Amino acid sequence: MEMEIALPQQPKKTSRRLNWKSMYRARWFYIMMVPGLAYYLIFSYLPMGGLVIAFKEYSLLKGVWDSPWVGFDNFRTIFSSPDFFNILKNTLLISFYRIIFGMFPDVLLALMLNEIRVGWFKRFVQTITYGPHFLSWVIVFGIVYAFLTPGSGLLSQLYKSMGWGSVSLMTDQNFFRPLLIISDLWKSTGFGAIIYLAALGSINSELYEAAVVDGASRWRQIWHITLPGIRDVFLLLLILRIGHILDAGFEQVFIFLNARVNEVGDIIDTWVYRRGLEQLEFSISAATGFFKSIVGFILVLGANHISKRFGGSGIW
Template sequence: MQANGTAISEPPAANIPKRSAWKTFLRYKWLYLLMVPGILYYIVYQYVPMFGLVIAFKKYNLMKGMWGSEWVGFENFRVIFNSPDFPLLIKNTVLISFYRIVFNMLPDVMLALILNEIRAQWFKRIVQTITYGPYFLSWIIVYGLVFSFFAPGAGLITTWFRDMGWGQIDVLTNSDYFRSLIITTDIWKSTGYGAIIYLAALSTINNELYEAAVVDGAGRWRQLWHITLPGIREVFILLLILRIGHIMDAGFEQIYIFLNARVYDVGDILDTWIFRRGIEQMEFSVPAAMGVFKSVIGLVLVLGANKLSKKVGGSGIW
C-alpha cells in the first residue's frame, strides 16, 4: 500500500523465478555429501541383501547357488505353516515381545522423570552412570552374572537358600520363571539407555510452561500430568510404534543365550528356530521363508500402529 492509498499489485506466482534443482544441489552440496555414507550403508547392508529373499521361494542348494537352485514357489511357506512347532513359536514370540513392551517402556519413563526432578547434578550424574552402565555389557556377561547367582546347586543365592533350610530353587531351568527372568534382566540392562532418550525429550520442554503453572498454583503432580507427560508423549508413541514393528523379533541374542532344553516350551521363538534350522542344520530355504513372513507381519504392524497413532492424536512416524 502506497502513501496515496493506491494498492501495489504483487507479481503473479507464475512470474516468480524458481531455483533449479541443480542450483539447489550446488547450494547445499556439503549437506548432500554428508548424506552419502548413510545412503551407502543402507544400500549395501539393507537393500542389496534383499535379493537374497529369492531363496525363500527356492529349494536352495549351496553347490547350485541362489539362481541355479530349483524354484518351489510357496512350498517353503507351507512347510512353516504346517509345522507342529509353528503355533508354539508364534505364541512365545508374541508373548515375550508383548511383555517387553508393557514392562520395559514404563521403567524408562519413570527413571527419566525421577532424574529430571533431581536438582543435585553430581548425584544425577552418578545415578545415570550406574543405570546406564549395564547397557554396555554383552548378554554373555549378563548371563554369566545370572548364572553365578542362580546356578542349580552352586549359585550364590541357590546355595544360600539351601544353607538356610528353605529348600532348592530352580530359576534357570524352570519354565515357570524363564519369561520373568528374561524381562527382568532386560529391564536391568536397558532401562538406563531408554531413560536417556526421554531425558532428551524432557529437555526440549519450555521452562516458561512450568513458570506459568506455578503462577496458576499448580503443584508438582499437576505439572507432571499437564506439562511433562504431554511433552514426552510423541517420543513415547514413536518408540512404541518401533517396538510394535519388532514384535516378531523378541530379542534373539538374549533368548538364545538363556535358552536351554528344559524351557523350550516357553522360550523357543521364531529367531531361535530359524538359527537352529538355518545354521545348525544348514537348511536355508525354510528359515528364509520364515524371515519373509516376519518382515511382512512387522511391516503390517508398523503401518497399522502408525495409522492408529494419527487417529488418536499422535504424529506417528511419517
C-alpha cells in the first residue's frame, strides 16, 4: 500500500500589490494620522537639531553653526555651579512628593466616584473636582494669595483674630513645599481621576456578579477585582512620572517662588530660566535640558524593566 507523505505547505507571500490595496482602503485613517505626525515632527524632532548648542559657546550674532565648539565645557559649568546640587535636591524632593501624594488621591477619588450610584450627584462631584484643572496657575496663585497673604489674607486674619499673632505662610520655608503639593492636588486630582474612571469602566462586570454570588463584600470586590483592574494603568502613569522626575512643575514653582523661599523652592527649570533668558546663556540651558533628557530616558527604561519583572505590563 502506497503511503502519501504530506509535505509542509509554504506560507503564502503577501504581494506588495495587496499591501498597497489595504493601505488604500485605510487611506482615511492614514490621513487622520498626518496632523499628529506633523505636530511631533515640527515641535519634537526638528528642534533636536538645536541640541548642538549644548556643545558650543552659542552666540546670537554667529548663529548655531558658526558658534565655536567647546565640547563638554558647558556640562562642567553646570556640575561645578555652587547652586546645582541644591536645585537638584529641591527638584527631586518636589517631584518625589508629587508622585507619592499626587497619584494615590487620583485613585481614591476614582474609586469613590465609581461607588456613587446616584447619577446627578456623581456628575456634580466630577464637575466640581476636575473644574480647577482648567484654571491657569496664575489664577490658582491669586486664590492662594487671597487666603495666605500676610496681613490681609483670610486665613492670616483668622489666625490673628484668634490671638495667635501674625503668620506668613507664603514666605515660610517649612510650608512652601507642602503649599506646592496641596495646591497641585486641588488643581489636578479631579482630572487625574478621569483616567482611572475610564480604566474602571473597562473591567468586566461579570467578575463583580460572580463575586456577589460567592458572597464577597464590597471591600473584597474592590481589593480583588477593582484594584487589579487598574494596576496596569497605575504602573503606566507611574513610569511616565518617573521619566519626568526632573520636571518639578516649572510654571507653578516659578509663580509661587519668592526670595525668602528660594533656598527650598528653586528647581532646575527656574535656574535654567534665569541662566538662559535673563543672562542669555543659551548653551548652559541646552546642556541642562540634554542632561534632563538623558536622566529621564534612563529612568523610564529602568522603571519599565522593574515593572515587567514584577508582573506589570510596562510601556512596551
